[in-house]
Amino acid sequence: xxxxxxxxxxxxxxxxxxxxxxxxxxxxxxxxxxxxxxxxxxxxxxxxxxxxxxxxxxxxxxxxxxxxxxxxxxxxxxxxxxxxxxxxxxxxxxxxxxxxxxxxxxxxxxxxxxxxxxxxxxxxxxxxxxxxxxxxxxxxxxxxxxxxxxxxxxxxxxxxxxxxxxxxxxxxxxxxxxxxxxxxxxxxxxxxxxxxxxxxxxxxxxxxxxxxxxxxxxxxxxxxxxxxxxxxxxxxxxxxxxxxxxxxxxxxxxxxxxxxxxxxxxxxxxxxxxxxxxxxxxxxxxxxxxxxxxxxxxxxxxxxxxxxxxxxxxxxxxxxxxxxxxxxxxxxxxxxxxxxxxx
Numbered sequence: 055x056x057x058x059x060x061x062x063x064x065x066x067x068x069x070x071x072x073x074x075x076x077x078x079x080x081x082x083x084x085x086x087x088x089x090x091x092x093x094x095x096x097x098x099x100x101x102x103x104x105x106x107x108x109x110x111x112x113x114x115x116x117x118x119x120x121x122x123x124x125x126x127x128x129x130x131x132x133x134x135x136x137x138x139x140x141x142x143x144x145x146x147x148x149x150x151x152x153x154x155x156x157x158x159x160x161x162x163x164x165x166x167x168x169x170x171x172x173x174x175x176x177x178x179x180x181x182x183x184x185x186x187x188x189x190x191x192x193x194x195x196x197x198x199x200x201x202x203x204x205x206x207x208x209x210x211x212x213x214x215x216x217x218x219x220x221x222x223x224x225x226x227x228x229x230x231x232x233x234x235x236x237x238x239x240x241x242x243x244x245x246x247x248x249x250x251x252x253x254x255x256x257x258x259x260x261x262x263x264x265x266x267x268x269x270x271x272x273x274x275x276x277x278x279x280x281x282x283x284x285x286x287x288x289x290x291x292x293x294x295x296x297x298x299x300x301x302x303x304x305x306x307x308x309x310x311x312x313x314x315x316x317x318x319x320x321x322x323x324x325x326x327x328x329x330x331x332x333x334x335x336x337x338x339x340x341x342x343x344x345x346x347x348x349x350x351x352x353x354x355x356x357x358x359x360x361x362x363x364x365x366x367x368x369x370x371x372x373x374x375x376x377x378x379x380x381x382x383x384x385x386x387x388x389x390x391x392x393x394x395x396x397x
Contacts, residue, residue, distance in 0.1 A: 066093035067267050068117070068235060073130035075112050075121065075291075084340040086112045088291045090130075094235065099261060099268040101282030101299065103275055103314070107337060109291040110271045114237040117269070118154050119147055134235075152182060155233040159240040161224035162212055171207035171215070171223055178231040196230040197223070199260055218249035222256065229260065235267040242277060254281050276318045279303055287311045290337065290348045293367065297374020305385050307376035309353050315386055347379065355380045 075087040087109040094100050102110045115121050116128055119139060132139040134154065142150060158164045165174050173180075176193040184192070194204040200222040212220060221241060228236050238257065242250040258281060261268055272278050278285055279299060286296040287308065295308040306312040337352075338344050344351050350360040359379050367375040371383070 065095070067096045067098075067134070068094040069131075069133045070113075070117070071131045071133075073113065073116060073128070073132065075109075075116050076127040076129075078125040078127070082341060086291055086340065087116065090288075090291075090293055092286055092293070092296065094267050094269060096234070096267055097261070097265050098284065099270055099282045101278035101285040102269060102271045102288060103273065103278045103285060104288035105273060105337060107290075107340070108288040110273075110288055111239055112291075113288075114156065114239050114269060114271050117237060118151065118156055120156070148181075152178065152231040153234045154237075155228035155231065155235070156237045156239060157221075157224050157228050157241045159243050161220040162217070164224065165212040165220065167212055169211070171210050171212070172204060174212070175207075175223060175227045175230050178227070182231070192230050192232075193226075196226040199229055199263070200226045200256060202226065218245055218253065221245060221249075221253055225253075225256065225260070229264070233266065235269070237269045237271070239271045240273070241270075243272070243274070250277065251280075257281060274318075275303075275314050287314070290340065290343060292348065293377070294349065295374055295376040295378075296367065297370070297372075301370075301373035303386065305370075305372040305383070307370045307372070307374060307381035307383070308349075308378045309355050309380075309382065310349050311376075312382055312386065347377075 070090060070092050073087055073090045074085055076083055076085050090109075090113060092100065102113060104110055112121070117132055117139070119142075121128065128140060130140075134150065137146075137150075139147065139150065139154075169177075172190070172193055175196060176189045179189040179192055190204070197204055197207060202222065207223065215223065225241075241257070242253050245253065254277065257268065257270075260266065268281070270278060270281050282299045284297060285299045285302050286293050287302070287310065288294070289310050295302060295306065295311045302311060303315065306315055338348065344361070346362050346364050347353070347356070347360040348364075350356040353360070357380065363379070365377040365379050367377045368381075369375050370381060
């Protein structure tokens, strides 16, 4: 059983304890997320990073109760503003979603292609019964935060905008209802590199101006570094390392985190390094996970103990916590990206 994850310094806005998400398909069940604990403080950005299939998006959707019903079971607790989201009646959850919003990876597919953009941005306000005059004022303010005027989008539909423009409008839609926390699910993965930095900087500016908390989901460690105060690294539905971003990037303790970092290109033509270590083979089946440490089948440091005992999160000298029997204690060979703003 995992130890509770490292806590942020401030009183948490959102507190997740031992979250487990189980999917059942065709009479078989597997845990997409298992025993995850984390907190998010007001105004903080927590990065969730890992390979495809690591459980990042499932966690994000579970936090907002957006997972499909029926064959999905969610256990643990998700406490927001003193109330467990998993226990809220549907009517109370609808009200809570005004403060808990999500930005999706593909904004175009999340838009109704038949609606005009000003109505898409104001849809949440319309559902809440906000009068039209007030609704348009809030829509205009949200669009202004992402660099649009109301006149520039009025009467236009999603197909008339580029991918980057649609993502900015998706951010405005999330902002319009006045959230306190936004889950950003791979918000730049589908965008050109030249547009990614602009969106990341925009999110940073909005977080500071509106005092928002963000959960930023990505498979790209370089992107996560540019925006996150703390980082949680996921592997097969479990947190294997969590802590301050600077500590994790400078001295990653878990072998999986180190391999992810070494695989990030360094934007310097003069840089020469030894070939990066890569995890051996493919991620094991979620239906039959390995015993002990789930990363051991791909880990170059694995030993007999790793197959027998599942490691718990343990505090490291550099400030983060890692779930590993044989953690690294040396600095990372290279740090990709900037510690502050994207460029």
